[in-house]
Each structure stands twice: as C-alpha cells, then as structure tokens.
Amino acid sequence: xxxxxxxxxxxxxxNLDNYYVRVPVSPLVDKKSFMRQLGDLTNHRKVSEGEDRGxxxxxxxxxxxxxTRCLLTTREKFQLMKSWKGITRNLGHTxxxxxxxxxxxxxxxxxxFNITGKKAFVDIxxxxxxxxxxxxxxxxxxxxITGLGExxxxxxxxxxxxxxxxxxxxxxxxxxxxxxxxxxxxxKETLGDRFSANMDNIYRKTIKFIVKELAMGFNExxxxxxxxxx
Ligand code: HEM
Numbered sequence: 001x002x003x004x005x006x007x008x009x010x011x012x013x014x015n016l017d018n019y020y021v022r023v024p025v026s027p028l029v030d031k032k033s034f035m036r037q038l039g040d041l042t043n044h045r046k047v048s049e050g051e052d053r054g055x056x057x058x059x060x061x062x063x064x065x066x067x068t069r070c071l072l073t074t075r076e077k078f079q080l081m082k083s084w085k086g087i088t089r090n091l092g093h094t095x096x097x098x099x100x101x102x103x104x105x106x107x108x109x110x111x112x113f114n115i116t117g118k119k120a121f122v123d124i125x126x127x128x129x130x131x132x133x134x135x136x137x138x139x140x141x142x143x144x145i146t147g148l149g150e151x152x153x154x155x156x157x158x159x160x161x162x163x164x165x166x167x168x169x170x171x172x173x174x175x176x177x178x179x180x181x182x183x184x185x186x187x188k189e190t191l192g193d194r195f196s197a198n199m200d201n202i203y204r205k206t207i208k209f210i211v212k213e214l215a216m217g218f219n220e221x222x223x224x225x226x227x228x229x230x
Contacts (some may be wrong), residue, residue: 069209072148079198081148083203084145090190094189097189099182101185101186103124109178113129114127140158140161143157144157158214160217161214162217165214173215176211180204184204
C-alpha cells in the first residue's frame with residue numbers, strides 16, 4: 001500500500017545529521033509527478049529528473065516529526081544520540097559527578113546510601129552501595145537514550161525502574177526530579193565545548209521525559225493478586 005499513517009525514517013549512520021523521512025505517498029498520486037509539481041511550485045520552472053532527487057532530499061530534510069511521548073523531534077533524537085556518544089566514553093565519571101552534585105544540593109539523599117556526615121569525595125567512592133547505584137543509574141540512562149527509536153520499550157523499562165524504588169523507605173516520586181539539574185550539570189562538564197544551547201534544550205527535554213516515566217512507574221498501583229482474582 002502506498003498510503004500509510006506511520007512515517008518511517010532512514011539515516012546514514014556515518015553522518016547522523018543527515019536523515020531522510022520516507023513520506024507516505026497516496027496510491028492515487030504518482031511520486032514523480034508529485035515531485036515535479038513540487039518543483040514547479042518552488043522553482044516556477046520545469047525540473048529535470050536529476051534535480052527531482054535534490055529537491056526531494058532538501059524538502060524532506062527539513063521535515064522533522066515530533067514524538068509527543070518524549071517531546072523530541074526525529075532530528076533532536078539523532079542529535080542526542082550523536083552527542084551521547086561523548087558521554088558513554090565517560091559514563092562512570094559523568095555519573096559520579098552527577099551524584100556528587102546532587103549530594104551538594106540535597107544533602108538528605110546521602111541517607112539512602114548510608115553516607116553520614118560531610119564525607120569527602122574520596123570517601124564516597126569507597127561506598128559500594130553508592131558506587132553500584134551510580135553504575136545502575138548511568139546504564140539505565142544509557143539504555144533510555146540509545147533506545148529512543150523504540151519509545152514504547154523505553155517507557156516500559158523506565159517505569160519498571162521507577163517501580164523498583166517503591167521498596168525503599170521514605171522514598172517519594174518527587175525525589176526523582178532531583179536528578180534533573182545534576183544531570184545537566186554533569187553532562188555539560190563532560191561535553192565541554194560540545195554542549196551547545198541547542199543540546200542544553202535537548203538534554204533538558206530528555207531528562208524530564210525520563211523522570212516523568214520513573215515517577216509514573218513509582219506511582220502505578222501494584223499488581224497484587226488477591227485470592228478473588230482467580
Ligand atoms: C534521585 C534519587 C535516587 C535515589 C535516592 C535512589 C536510591 C536508590 C537506592 C537506595 C536503591 C537500592 C540500592 C541497593 O539496595 O543497593 C536504588 C536502586 C536502583 N536505582 Fe535508584 N535512586 C535514585 C534515582 C535513580 C534514577 C534516576 C535511576 C535511573 C535512571 C535509578 C536506578 C536504579 C536502579 C536500576 C536500581 C536497582 C533496582 C533493583 O534492584 O531492581 N535510581 N535506588
């Protein structure tokens with residue numbers, strides 16, 4: 001069928017800035033004549049077959065579809081994945097930075113990892129529970145960001161992680177929000193000059209989406225089977 005509601009995209013992995021959206025074409029409209037009409041509209045002259053492709057690519061390149069689940073466009077997702085590669089090379093360092101920053105702003109978080117008093121950075125690193133959690137968090141963030149091509153899967157995965165925090169005493173879903181600012185702080189520090197205003201906006205939208213999904217998972221009612229269910 002030529003007509004479909006789903007828009008797919010291809011991209012050339014060697015240059016993530018270049019991606020082409022396959023626009024669904026109605027079965028009643030021949031693609032060539034459609035592109036010729038488009039050329040006529042934009043150029044007011046007849047275009048050759050060779051030019052057709054150029055116009056098609058230029059036009060299609062400007063199309064970026066918003067994913068309403070995570071509020072990122074296809075273009076932003078690719079920019080994010082490309083930028084995130086810089087973080088994956090320094091995952092542990094970025095994670096440590098993020099949590100140390102969070103401890104600075106929200107001292108009470110330390111109690112979840114049995115860190116008492118104003119321990120120095122070196123001491124914090126000796127805490128296995130804390131260090132294991134840094135790794136868990138960074139791997140979760142990595143899976144979420146690199147998996148944004150499959151948002152349904154990412155949502156399910158993050159909600160599961162959010163649910164797992166229910167077992168923690170005195171934990172509240174709003175505590176997840178506290179990761180937002182330290183996340184931006186740590187990403188910015190790791191990326192340095194590569195952290196532009198545009199990337200700031202993309203990372204902020206991304207961490208808000210992640211926090212929202214964690215909180216949703218935390219707030220989902222538990223699926224307890226009572227004897228009456230059978
Ligand atoms: C923001 C404040 C957070 C606090 C205070 C917190 C605290 C904790 C604690 C105390 C545990 C149990 C660790 C253990 O028993 O060794 C845990 C588990 C875990 N946390 Fe967090 N967490 C936070 C945020 C996050 C975030 C943002 C993520 C992911 C993006 C995350 C991912 C995980 C995972 C994957 C586990 C393991 C769950 C399991 O055992 O199934 N946490 N968290």
